[in-house]
Amino acid sequence: MKTVGVYLTELLAGYGVDTVFGIPGVHTVELYRGLADSPIRHVTARHEQSLGFMADGYARVSGKPGVCLVITGPGLTNILTAMGQAYADSIPILVISGVNALGKLGSGNGHLHELPNQQALASQVSAFSHTITRPQELPQVLARAFAVFDGARPRPVHIEIPLDLMSAAADGLPAVPARLPRLRRSVAEAAALAQAARLLHGARRPLLLVGGGAVAAAAEIRQLAERLQAPTLMTINARGVLPPEHPLGLSCSASSQAARQLMRDSDVVLALGTELGQTDYDAYVDGGFAIPGVLIRLDIDAQQLFRNRTADLPLLGDCAASLRQLLEQWPAGAVASRWEAGRVQQTAQAAWKELPAGMRQDIALLQQLRDAVPQALIVGDSTRQVYAGNMGYAAPAVQRWFNASVGFGALGYGLPAALGAALASGEPVICLAGDGGVQFTLAELGSVLECGACVVLVLLNNGGYGEIKAAMQAVEVATLGVDLHNPDFVTLARSYGWQAQRLSVGEALAPLVQAACERRQPTLIELYEV
Template identity: 70%
Template sequence: MKTVGMYLTELLAAYGVDTVFGIPGVHTVELYRGLADSRIRHVTARHEQSLGFMADGYARVSGKPGVCFVITGPGLTNIATAMGQAYADSIPMLVISGVNALGKLGSGNGHLHELPDQHGFAREVSAFSHTVTRPSELPQVLARAFAVFDGARPRPVHIEIPLDLMSASAEQLPAIPARPVRITAGPAASSAIAEAAQWLQSAERPLLLLGGGALAASDLAATLAERLDAPTVMTINARGLLPADHPLGLSFSPSCSAVRRLVADSDVVLAIGTEIGQTDYDAYVDGGFTLPGRLIRIDIDPEQLFRNRAADLALLGDARATVAALLEQLAEPGRVRHGAERALATRMAGGDDLSALMRDDLAFLHTVRDALPDARFVGDSTRQVYAGDLGFVANAPRSWFNASTGFGSLGYGLPAAVGAALAADQPVVCLAGDGGIQFTLAELGTAVETGARLIVLLLNNGGYGEIKAAMLDAGVPPVGVDLHTPDFVTLARAYGWHAERFERGNSIAKLVRVAATRSQPTLIEILDHDGSTLRGH
């Protein structure tokens, strides 16, 4: 008999799912019945929070939703942090959990893994949460999930299946389609696109602001910038949308003074797929970002068009389809707008706000990038990531992302890098600190188990260094920030990694190039309490 659990596996495969991240438990055994004979790879994490982060990293690199199987109760509460991170960063994630049998939901009778309202709990960190009460609902609810991923602002979706339904017969369910119907989101209204083209063509000093929502238009971003002769600011999740050497590209954060001056001086600004949110535009929370020019916004989310800085002209639609339609109406470059000169002046002054330590960290990151030009950088919340968010120049889209913005989950780096490595042919560099990596340290085992092509650069400053600095700056005696840390090199070797320490005077470029040739993952620990270790790298 084909069960509902087996049917689900076949349906996921039909939607193109090739990887599931999960931790089997007695409440999800039936979800695994058909998995062994399917073409779907299963990746077992050591903790549900980590498997959510792995799915997140996988989704960011592949562009496909990360799919997770978790048990009832603690499985869902554990993954909720990762769902919150994905929700904040608009990452497609499908979380399928068990739930107690029909008739026992929320009974309060003490059933194993029981929550008073598991559906209600998951709803707070997802686009929607649905409890399957009849097998016939499954095809529809999965179609709804992929409609969110394909045609709306992508965010996690939670589907819970009662234990008795997982093992129920699927014989009455419709045949699995060879190609399920999928949504293709369209462009904004033609009248709005025409008006936007007029505004942009009449602009004297146009500017592009690209956010993570513009990634789908990565093949058109440079053409749009060149057509407008517009300097192009790329937020953290949009880094690399213009090549590193593009004369119009700007990878300095809008939180930097030079970029803010450029924005304030621009008469028409086109913002695509960006929240214009605090962690990109006001990282220091000083309220210094202003956008006085006319603002055109393109976004798939109608509410987002009016959050933070309301649009003067709102284009509701898919980023790629809308940019393609806009390009059809924009004339070839003819006017001289001095875009490259404006961008160059901003790049030259972009680092003026950065401390010497931040500039050292940026130089270090760019050395690693130049040594591994195809690498993807996945970061936790740690010092080098903060510096990179302010000015790292990525070589390609989807090659710089981290959890230090938005929801800001510690422990993200290592598992997300594992997920990214499973979705990429290129090496993945994980930037982590000694505090953050201990949240999810056990995923060293998952990296070896999956053969992830991974290099961890572990900055060890003996604790939560950034929080300690914030305490001292605020006149608060540091408490709880100096940590006992293990011998990371020995620990990594015990998990089957190659591990070594970076010493002052070594060449980080040589170390990472050699690491990229190994069949096993590599951890390079950097003991650096005052920033001096990385000078000269």
């Protein structure tokens, strides 16, 4: 008899899923019945929060949704933080959980892992949450999930399957084809795109603002930027849309005074896949963000077109597909006069000078790592070098710089997300983490080794939550709870089978990282600052 659990595996394979992240439990055993004989790889974590972060890193790099299997109750509550991070950053994650059997949901009778309403919890950090009540629902609900991933703002989806349905017969359900149908990307309205093309063509000082929702349109953005000779400012999640050497690319913070002046001087701004949110555009929370010129916004999310700064010309559609249409509608004739020569470089230099000396040193270190291992991805937790990089690091390509220090801002993201990125890319991943944040998910050292992934963990050890300690001192609050008793990270990493060594801050790091990447062995390099 084919069960619903086996049928679920067939459906996932039909949608092209090749990896799932899970921790088997008594409430998900039936979901594993057909998994071992399927083409889908299973990756085991030590904690469900890590599962979600792994799926997040995997999704960003692969372009496919990250899929997680979690148990009823604590499995779901543990992964909610990771779902919140993915929700904030528009990352497609499919979380499939168990739930108590039909007739026992929310009974309060003390069934194992029982919650009053776990769907209500998941619905706060997902595009939708659905409880399967009949086997016949499963194909439709999976189709809805992939419709979100393909055709809407890609956010987590949660599906819960009651225990009794997991083992129920799937007889009568339609056979799963080798490849299930997927949505085509939507294109903004042709008349609106033509209007946008005319506005941009006639602009004297056009500016492109590029967010994480536009990274799949890197080729189209480059073509448009070069056609316009427009400065192109990339937010944290869009770094690498234009490479560091491109004369129109700006990888400085959109909150810098130099970037804000550029926005004020622009007559037409095209914002692509960016929410114009605080963590990119008002990082210092001083209310100084403004776009006085004409604002064109292109986004897959209709509501987003009217948040933070209402679009003068809203364009609803996928960035890549819509930009291709816009370029095809480009008016004939030469483009009007442009920015003064050297304005992009002047802006970059002015933004660099705004940064404190220590932050510039940290960015210089990141540049050394980038140049030493150009194929590597850099994935960050919330730590000092990551904060610096967000203000001025230029990534060599899209999805080679991302972290969780902004948006939802969950600690513990770096190590598991680095593993997901490594599995998706097959390339070395440099993980930047601090001693405080890494201990949220430190046990995933074992998961990295099991997967044979090349992750180089650069761990800044300053004896606690250094950034929070500095913030408390700045406002004269007693520094309580920020100094930590840490383990010997080098010995601990070696006990997991990692290579490990300790450096003092300021010693040459890039050659060691390069050597570790060439060995393709999991390696921890502790930067000791205490």
